[in-house]
Amino acid sequence: MRKLVYAFSAVMLLTACGADDETDNASEEVNVEEKNSEENNSLEGQKGAEKPLSVAELDDRIDEGMNIDTYSAEVQSWAEKGQLEMEETVIVDEENTSSADILQLADGFLGVAYDEKEVTEVKMFQSAENAKEYFESL
Incomplete structure (x- = not known):
């Protein structure tokens, strides 16, 4: 047992x-x-995702006078690919006919002002806050 x-x-x-x-x-x-x-x-x-764009690369692709529809389509395409990030849109004037997009890129920020028809200004910035202050003061 x-x-x-x-x-x-x-x-x-x-x-x-x-x-x-x-x-x-x-x-x-x-x-x-x-x-x-x-x-x-x-x-x-x-x-x-593709390689993020630099400020210089995007500055060469977006020009003053560019059609707003073309600009919008290209920025949306780049954002979808992960090449840039839309930080913020700022109202530039009191009549709400002009705005500015603040785009974050690999090496800085690009501010793109536009009205109902075209891009009116393209400017480089070191920070989103600087871009926002600039466009709000116009």
Whole structure:
């Protein structure tokens, strides 16, 4: 009878130890899968996003006199690609016919003032606050 109790105890002990190993292996597999998933999501995000534009690059692409519809479409496209971020839009005059977009770029900020028809001013700034103060003082 003792041998049976010892054998049963040994089987239970080995079963318990084996279950811990399987649990450890399962958690390691989950961790590896989570890490791979995070890396894939990171790579997918990088594929969709393009290199951020610099102030100089955008200053060359946006000119005074540019049609407002063309300007809006291009800025929206660049924002969707992650090449710039629209910081804020400021009302320039009291009649609400002129506004200015403050665009955050890789190396600074670009303020673009426009009326109902065209871009009226393009100016570089070191901060969004400087751009906002400038356009609000016009």
